Amino acid sequence: MNDPVKTDAHVLVWDVPTRIFHWTVVVLVAVSWFSADNGFMRVHLWSGLTLLALLLFRLLWGLFGSTTSRFINFLHPPNKVMAYLRWRDGALYAGHNPAGGWMVALMIAVLLAQALTGLFSNDGLKFTGPLALWVSDDVSTRITGLHGTIYNIILALIWLHVVAVGFYLLVRNHNLVGAMFTGKKHPRHVPAGLNLNFTRLYIALLLLALTAGIVAWVFFQGVP
Amino acid sequence: MADFGPGRMSAPAYLACVALLTVLGLGVAMWAHPAFLHSTLQSIGLEAVPRAAPGSFYAVRVAPLFESRCAGCHGETREKGQLRLDSFAAVMRGGADGAVIVPGDTKASELFRRISLPPTDDKAMPPSGKTPLTADEVTVIKLWIAAGASGEVREIKGAPKPVMEVTIPQSDPATVQRRRAPLAAAVKDLQALFPGLIAYEARDSADLEVDASLKGARFSDANLAALSPLAAHIVRADLSGTAIADASAPMLATMTSMRLLRLANTKITDKTMEALAGHKALKSLSVVDTGVSDAALEPLKARGVAVYGGSHE
Missing domain, CATH: 3.80.10.10 (Ribonuclease Inhibitor)
Structure with a gap:
């Protein structure tokens, strides 16, 4: 078990791209829900495409980003996750804890599935996803059904996520929300002797430009 | 899990609050979406699932119309507006905005209003690009709603005669x-x-x-x-x-x-x-x-x- 750092100076654990990614995804999921529910399908399209670019960016950031953002540092083996959930793991984690790490991976995977199925969906009226014409109407309809099902899964995951964050805030006295805004955690919440590397911002911008370019390319593939 | 000192709530109290909020959230969702409420109650057996009798006017005249003209977007694979029209129970349950059929009242029935709109109207059903219902088909639905949207009634006076579809098999x-x-x-x-x-x-x-x-x-x-x-x-x-x-x-x-x-x-x-x-x-x-x-x-x-x-x- 790592001892908490004995100082009042807050420690930077989340880099800027990860924080912007997190809150932008929150906004985009809300926009996507509202736009689809109210028939603003052009808004829904751009919201979904932006979300897709950000998710692809997050995948790359999970490989090349800062220490706490890398998958290898927060995707722990099942025995460690189980030990953590049974409160038998006394370790401190600067970034995601073992349970939260898999929650993040699951959320990214499901959101990615939602964004990808959206590309092939249609609303049966005047809107089709940019790649809907690549598949038969029957396949597009089935994917649209899947798009609706994944939406319900996302709602459940969001609720689970909020419940978990609330648990840390109210029961464990650990404000994860604030840390995701400021990027900093109280020293008692991070391991002693912490040595985090932060990838430079321009790398993030390059990766984001790359993923935005990929999404734009995919979008124009579907334009007749 | 590391100990960060006492929180504002105990774990059991927090989980109780979460359970309460979850139930409240589901309650609000059901209140906002009556179809979700009925679907849930019916699936757990607390509400009888309405069924149409075989040979009823609904089964013979109305259901085939819904199946052929509406269920593509309001069916199993796609539920536009959370509305399904592929079963009597689903039709009577309605969609995201509530019931679409008000028995005995065509004017209050959103479904009838939509199929009666001119094809150029954004809210007309079936939507533009799809073949509108014929006057006889609209009349069949209108008479069915006006007669109480029953799943039992077998005959309704004044209903246009059904159009027989004959399929001629291709010879080999x-x-x-x-x-x-x-x-x-x-x-x-x-x-x-x-x-x-x-x-x-x-x-x-x-x-x-x-x-x-x-x-x-x-x-x-x-x-x-x-x-x-x-x-x-x-x-x-x-x-x-x-x-x-x-x-x-x-x-x-x-x-x-x-x-x-x-x-x-x-x-x-x-x-x-x-x-x-x-x-x-x-x-x-x-x-x-x-x-x-x-x-x-x-x-x-x-x-x-x-x-x-x-x-x-």
Whole structure:
């Protein structure tokens, strides 16, 4: 078990791209829900495409980003996750804890599935996803059904996520929300002797430009 | 899990709050989406699932309309507006904005309002690009709602007559050729002998029809006997005005597949009728201006054969 750092100076654990990614995804999921529910399908399209670019960016950031953002540092083996959930793991984690790490991976995977199925969906009226014409109407309809099902899964995951964050805030006295805004955690919440590397911002911008370019390319593939 | 000191709530209290909030959230969702409420109650058995009786007006007239014209977007694979129209229960449950059918009130029924809008209206259903419902189809739905949107009522006065859809199966040339093969040579020979007299009944049939009426008196008992290789395959024969007589009775007796036989204005008598006694497929017989008596026709009439002619001797 790592001892908490004995100082009042807050420690930077989340880099800027990860924080912007997190809150932008929150906004985009809300926009996507509202736009689809109210028939603003052009808004829904751009919201979904932006979300897709950000998710692809997050995948790359999970490989090349800062220490706490890398998958290898927060995707722990099942025995460690189980030990953590049974409160038998006394370790401190600067970034995601073992349970939260898999929650993040699951959320990214499901959101990615939602964004990808959206590309092939249609609303049966005047809107089709940019790649809907690549598949038969029957396949597009089935994917649209899947798009609706994944939406319900996302709602459940969001609720689970909020419940978990609330648990840390109210029961464990650990404000994860604030840390995701400021990027900093109280020293008692991070391991002693912490040595985090932060990838430079321009790398993030390059990766984001790359993923935005990929999404734009995919979008124009579907334009007749 | 590391200990960060006492929180503002205990874990059990927090989980109780979460459970309460979850239930409240589901309650709000059900209040906002009545279809979700009914669907949930029905799935856990707290509410009876409305069903339409087989043979009801809904099942016979309304459901096929919904299935063919609406269920593509409001069905199992796609639930636009969270509305499904592929079952009576789903129709009555409604969609995201509540019930779409108000029994007895077409004006208050959103479904009827939508299908009644002009096709150019953004809210018209089916949406632009899809074929609008016909006036008769709209009337069927209107009458059904006005009559109480029942799943039991069988007839509603004033409903337009249903349009029958007939599907004609495509014939398979290879199958037809295979069925015709055993008699093809005989047909070819006899067609050469009697041009225009023998033909297949239909493009996809191996049955034959014979029309000797145009040959008149030039078609004799001997000519009919020449058709014996095809006798079992002849299903329609018009021998009206020919020279055939009771001498053809044995030949006619072998034509057991015969469905329609015209013997008007020939020299046949009751003896020929006896030869037809075993023709179970026979449906129509003309013996106008022949020597056949009513008495000889009685057995055929009793079997349901449509008989034309017969003397009263």
